[in-house]
Amino acid sequence: MSLRIVVCVKYVPDATGDRHFADDLTVDRDDVDGLLSELDEYAVEQALQIAEEADDAEITVLTVGPEDAKDALRKALSMGADKAVHVEDDDIHGSDVMATSLVLAKAIEKTGYDLVICGMASTDGTMGVLPAILAERLGVPQVTLLSEVSVEDGTVKGRRDGDTASERLEASLPAVVSVTDQSGEARYPSFKGIMAAKKKPVESLDLEDLEIEADEVGLEGSWTRVDSAAERPARTAGTIVKDEGEGGKQLAEFLASQKFI
Amino acid sequence: MAEVLVYVDHVDGAVRKPTLELLTLARRIGEPVAVALGSGAEATAATLAEHGAVKVLTADAPEFAEYLVVPKVDALQAAYEAASAGGSPAAVLVPSSAEGKEIAARLAVRIGSGIITDAVDLEAGDEGPVATQSAFAASFTTKSRVSKGTPVITVKPNSAAVEAAPAAGTVEPLTVSFSEKATGTKVVSRTPRESTGRPELTEAAIVVSGGRGVNGAENFRIIEELADSLGAAVGASRAAVDAGWYPHTNQVGQTGKSVSPQLYIAAGISGAIQHRAGMQTSKTIVAINKDAEAPIFDLVDYGVVGDLFEVVPQLTEQVKARKG
Numbered sequence A: 001m002s003l004r005i006v007v008c009v010k011y012v013p014d015a016t017g018d019r020h021f022a023d024d025l026t027v028d029r030d031d032v033d034g035l036l037s038e039l040d041e042y043a044v045e046q047a048l049q050i051a052e053e054a055d056d057a058e059i060t061v062l063t064v065g066p067e068d069a070k071d072a073l074r075k076a077l078s079m080g081a082d083k084a085v086h087v088e089d090d091d092i093h094g095s096d097v098m099a100t101s102l103v104l105a106k107a108i109e110k111t112g113y114d115l116v117i118c119g120m121a122s123t124d125g126t127m128g129v130l131p132a133i134l135a136e137r138l139g140v141p142q143v144t145l146l147s148e149v150s151v152e153d154g155t156v157k158g159r160r161d162g163d164t165a166s167e168r169l170e171a172s173l174p175a176v177v178s179v180t181d182q183s184g185e186a187r188y189p190s191f192k193g194i195m196a197a198k199k200k201p202v203e204s205l206d207l208e209d210l211e212i213e214a215d216e217v218g219l220e221g222s223w224t225r226v227d228s229a230a231e232r233p234a235r236t237a238g239t240i241v242k243d244e245g246e247g248g249k250q251l252a253e254f255l256a257s258q259k260f261i
Numbered sequence B: 001m002a003e004v005l006v007y008v009d010h011v012d013g014a015v016r017k018p019t020l021e022l023l024t025l026a027r028r029i030g031e032p033v034a035v036a037l038g039s040g041a042e043a044t045a046a047t048l049a050e051h052g053a054v055k056v057l058t059a060d061a062p063e064f065a066e067y068l069v070v071p072k073v074d075a076l077q078a079a080y081e082a083a084s085a086g087g088s089p090a091a092v093l094v095p096s097s098a099e100g101k102e103i104a105a106r107l108a109v110r111i112g113s114g115i116i117t118d119a120v121d122l123e124a125g126d127e128g129p130v131a132t133q134s135a136f137a138a139s140f141t142t143k144s145r146v147s148k149g150t151p152v153i154t155v156k157p158n159s160a161a162v163e164a165a166p167a168a169g170t171v172e173p174l175t176v177s178f179s180e181k182a183t184g185t186k187v188v189s190r191t192p193r194e195s196t197g198r199p200e201l202t203e204a205a206i207v208v209s210g211g212r213g214v215n216g217a218e219n220f221r222i223i224e225e226l227a228d229s230l231g232a233a234v235g236a237s238r239a240a241v242d243a244g245w246y247p248h249t250n251q252v253g254q255t256g257k258s259v260s261p262q263l264y265i266a267a268g269i270s271g272a273i274q275h276r277a278g279m280q281t282s283k284t285i286v287a288i289n290k291d292a293e294a295p296i297f298d299l300v301d302y303g304v305v306g307d308l309f310e311v312v313p314q315l316t317e318q319v320k321a322r323k324g
C-alpha cells in the first residue's frame, strides 16, 4: 500500500528583505519578495528521503496562502514532490494559527494521509506550534522537532533534541511530524526537476470545498488580535575602535565603565 | 481575584527560573495557581509559594515521562477545569520552551481559546491581558491579546524580574484521567544533557558567543575562557554549530535559542539577520570582528575591529586581573 505523505509548506516574505506590517496589522506580503520558507525545505527534504526508502510513496505539498504562494509549491515540486494542493480564499487573509490550522487540517483530511510533515516553525510567524495543533485537530500522534526521522513498517521514529535531554521517539502512523534545520541540508532543485515540476498537478481549493464558513477564519475568525505594531527604535550608534594592540584592554575598560567587571 | 494558571517547568522538583518570572507576571493579572507535573512535583511547592503561588496543583504518573506532550496537556486541562469551577481563570501562562509551547497550543485547541506565543511582557488590560511580542527578528514590537476564550500565553525567559512574594502555596493533588491519545508517542529513551557547570544560555546575565571566525572546535577554548572569567554562558552562531565546533544546544538565533542578557559579546560573528533574531534585544552588545563592515557593528554599544585571537585573550586577562 502506498505511503501518503503530505508536507505543509508556507510562503513567507524573505527574511533578508525589509519586512513589516500592513495597515491591518497583518504581515505585509506585497512589498517584500516571497519564497518557500527555508525551514520548510527541510520538511520537503525529509519527505523525499522517506519516500525514497519506502516501496511506494506519494508526496503532496500543501500550502494555505495567497495566489503567489504557488511559487512555494512550485519550488517543492521541483525538489521532487509529486503533486500540490493550494488553498486560497480571500476570506482566509489575516488568519491566526488557530484559523490556519483549521484550514490545513481540513485540507489534509480531504487529501488523505498517512504522514504529515511540517517545518519546525515559519520564518515569519515563528510560533512553531502549528504541527502540535494539527496533531490535536487530526487526533493522531505528534512526533515533533526531530533532528532525525525515519519510517518503517507503519512506525515513525525520530530523535528530538530538547533543552534538558535528547529523546528517541516512536509512534504508529498516521502521525504528524515536524523536522528541524538539524535534520540535514535540503537538496537544490535540478534542471530536470524544474522542468518536470511544470507538468505536475496543482489542485486549488477554497473554503467552500473544505466546508469551512468564512467567519471561522480570517481576521474576524481569529482568536487573537494584534492591537499595535511599532518598529523598534534603531540602536544608538556605539563606539567602534580599531585594535592597535590594546583592543582587549579598551574593551575591558568599557566593560568596567558599565559595571560588568 | 481570578486565578491565573501557571505551568511549572522543573527538573525533578527544581523549579527553573522562567517559571518564577511567570509568577511575577501572573500576579499582575490575578492570583497565581501553579501546576506542577511529574517526578518531584510536590517538591516545587516551597519555592513556588515563596514567589506568590497561592495554590500548587500537583500530579505524578509514569505517563508524564514515558509519552510526549499529550499526558501533560491532559493534566493541564484537568487543572483548567478544576479552576473553572470557581469562575473562569484570567489566563493560562506557560514558559516558552519547545515543549511548553506545544502543551499550551494543544490546550488552547481543546478549551477553544486563542494562543499567543513568545510574549516578552504582559500587563492587565480592559479586555484581558495584553502581551508584548517581538516580530521580524526583533525589529518590531507588537501588542496583542486573545479575543476568544481564556487567554493561553507562553512567555520567553528573562521577560520579568523574579520577585519574592510569599503566599500560601497550598499543595492540592490534581486528579488526571489520561485521554486515549495520551500514549500515542512513546519516549523510547532519554539522554539527559551533561551539565557544563556554566549558566543556562537563556537565563544568563552575560553571554559570550563565537562564530565562524573562531575557526575550529579547539579554538572555542578562547571563548570559554572569556565566558568563565565573566561567569557567562557560551553561545555559538549557526555557522560554528554546522561546522561541528560547538553543540547545537548553544546556538543563538532564529533556529537556536533567543537570549536577552544584560551583556552579549559576539566574537567572529558577522551578524546575519537570523543570528540577530536571537540576540538583538540584549541590553548591551559588544563585538569583536576583523571586518569593519560586518553588520554586527550596526548593533553594538562597543566594537573592536581586530583579530579575535589577539583581542579575546587580552580581554580575558584584563577581566581576571580586575576581578583579582
Ligand SMILES: Cc1cc2nc3c(=O)[nH]c(=O)nc-3n(C[C@H](O)[C@H](O)[C@H](O)COP(=O)(O)OP(=O)(O)OC[C@H]3O[C@@H](n4cnc5c(N)ncnc54)[C@H](O)[C@@H]3O)c2cc1C
Residues within 6 Å of the ligand: A038, A039, A123, A181, B210, B211, B212, B213, B214, B236, B237, B238, B239, B240, B251, B252, B253, B254, B255, B256, B257, B267, B268, B269, B270, B271, B272, B273, B274, B275, B278, B288, B289, B290, B291, B294, B306, B307, B308, B309
Ligand atoms: C532559516 C535559517 C535559519 C538560521 N538560523 C540561524 C541561527 O539560529 N543562528 C545563527 O547564528 N545563524 C542562523 N542562520 C545562518 C545565518 O544566516 C548565517 O549564515 C550565520 O549566522 C553566520 O554565522 P557567522 O556569523 O558565524 O559566520 P560568517 O557570516 O561567515 O561570519 C564570520 C565572521 O567572522 C569574522 N572573522 C573571521 N575571522 C576572524 C578573526 N580571526 N577575528 C575576528 N573576526 C573574524 C569575519 O569577518 C566574519 O564577519 C540561519 C539561516 C537560515 C536560512
Ligand SMILES: Nc1ncnc2c1ncn2[C@@H]1O[C@H](COP(=O)(O)O)[C@@H](O)[C@H]1O
Residues within 6 Å of the ligand: A008, A009, A010, A011, A037, A039, A040, A043, A062, A063, A064, A065, A097, A100, A104, A117, A118, A119, A120, A121, A122, A123, A125, A126, A127, A128, A129, A130, A131
Ligand atoms: N499557511 C501555511 N500553509 C502551509 N503550512 C503552514 C502554514 N503555516 C504554517 N505551516 C506549517 O507549520 C509549520 C510551523 O508553523 P508556525 O507554527 O506558524 O511557526 C511550518 O513550518 C509549516 O510546515
